[in-house]
Amino acid sequence: MNGCMDVPTVGSMTEPRTLRSRRSCLAVPGSSPKMLEKAKGLPADQLFMDIEDAVAPLAKPEARKNIVAALNEGGYDGKVRVVRVNDWTTHWTYRDVVEVVENAGQNLDCIMLPKVQTPEQVVALDLLLTQIEKTMGFEVGRIGIEAQIENALGLTNVNAIAAASPRVETIIFGPADFMASINMKSLVVGEQPQGYDVGDAYHHILMSILMAARAYDKQAIDGPYLQIKDVDGYKRVAGRAAALGFDGKWVLHPGQVDAANEVFSPRQEDYDHAELILDAYDYYTSAEGGARGAVMLGDEMIDEASRKMALVISAKGRAAGMQRTQTFTPPEA
Ligand code: GLV
Ligand code: MG
Numbered sequence: 001m002n003g004c005m006d007v008p009t010v011g012s013m014t015e016p017r018t019l020r021s022r023r024s025c026l027a028v029p030g031s032s033p034k035m036l037e038k039a040k041g042l043p044a045d046q047l048f049m050d051i052e053d054a055v056a057p058l059a060k061p062e063a064r065k066n067i068v069a070a071l072n073e074g075g076y077d078g079k080v081r082v083v084r085v086n087d088w089t090t091h092w093t094y095r096d097v098v099e100v101v102e103n104a105g106q107n108l109d110c111i112m113l114p115k116v117q118t119p120e121q122v123v124a125l126d127l128l129l130t131q132i133e134k135t136m137g138f139e140v141g142r143i144g145i146e147a148q149i150e151n152a153l154g155l156t157n158v159n160a161i162a163a164a165s166p167r168v169e170t171i172i173f174g175p176a177d178f179m180a181s182i183n184m185k186s187l188v189v190g191e192q193p194q195g196y197d198v199g200d201a202y203h204h205i206l207m208s209i210l211m212a213a214r215a216y217d218k219q220a221i222d223g224p225y226l227q228i229k230d231v232d233g234y235k236r237v238a239g240r241a242a243a244l245g246f247d248g249k250w251v252l253h254p255g256q257v258d259a260a261n262e263v264f265s266p267r268q269e270d271y272d273h274a275e276l277i278l279d280a281y282d283y284y285t286s287a288e289g290g291a292r293g294a295v296m297l298g299d300e301m302i303d304e305a306s307r308k309m310a311l312v313i314s315a316k317g318r319a320a321g322m323q324r325t326q327t328f329t330p331p332e333a
Helices: 035-043 055-071 094-108 117-138 152-156 158-163 177-181 202-213 231-244 256-263 270-286 304-320
Strands: 004-008 018-020 024-029 046-050 082-086 109-115 142-150 168-173 219-222 248-251 295-297 301-302
Touching: 004 109, 004 295, 018 304, 024 035, 024 082, 024 256, 035 055, 046 055, 046 094, 046 301, 082 094, 094 109, 094 117, 109 117, 109 168, 117 142, 117 158, 117 295, 142 152, 142 158, 152 158, 152 202, 152 256, 158 168, 158 202, 177 202, 202 231, 219 231, 231 256, 231 304, 270 301, 270 304
Parallel strands: 024 046, 024 248, 046 082, 082 109, 109 142, 142 168, 168 219, 219 248
Antiparallel strands: 004 018, 295 301
16 A cells, blocks of 8 residues: 655665655554554554553553564565654663664664754764664664654744754654643644634644745654544544645544545545646647647646646555546647
């Protein structure tokens, strides 16, 4: 189902990084071998095995071991395989990274770093990964970084965080920690705080993350929705992030996976239309098509800017494995 999007991004240490499909990012506590096993059968684009907040302090050493065993056993084909380590303000981070990457680094795609506050914290992880890769004889720079923005300092530094390392693949909004860190008057993640009735209290945060992601060719990912039985609520909140341009959202429960995949895939008619614009624009700008830059496609005028918009939809649709249902036929000469 999911594959690599055909959109190259920055990267200087190895080949340019490819943006992967991450419509649904499934969280699984590393302390639960049963859930690590169950995740194999779920159609999530990404799986992240947690050693941070979903795992109690005393269970963290065991969670590292479970995760190494699960990654090496495999069965997560087609999914982006990610491990969330503890943040740098704890004393667990280095052991999380060393134990997981030394023992299962070849079966791992990214490390997720929570509560990132400064670009230096990303650089520190990058340097540690590089040392482990060199020591173990792994390809240097292959393992990516996913940076979670979860407090005010992280948000004010989000552009520098996105630019801190070519390993960074995603910038993720962590709403629960974020709401706590700014003293927002609400306990319900994703819902508006009571008493605020003049707009969307999350708009600035989401847009800042999205701008940083787009400025540096990263993916923007929305965090969890905790009312796991309320799939309509999930779709509503996910739909807002998708409408702004986010690439995906966390899922905490199997019931949220299909909703995420649906919300973050283009609609069939939009995908068809995007592919049509790309073919038509290719044809009309060619010598055979008259080498024209602005032309009519049906009732619509298309030009280079239309092609750029179509590329985005088409890349998302292709990454989601969608099939087009219309083809472009050049007009009779
Ligand atoms: C996720 O980590 C969150 O804090 O929302
Ligand atoms: Mg968090």
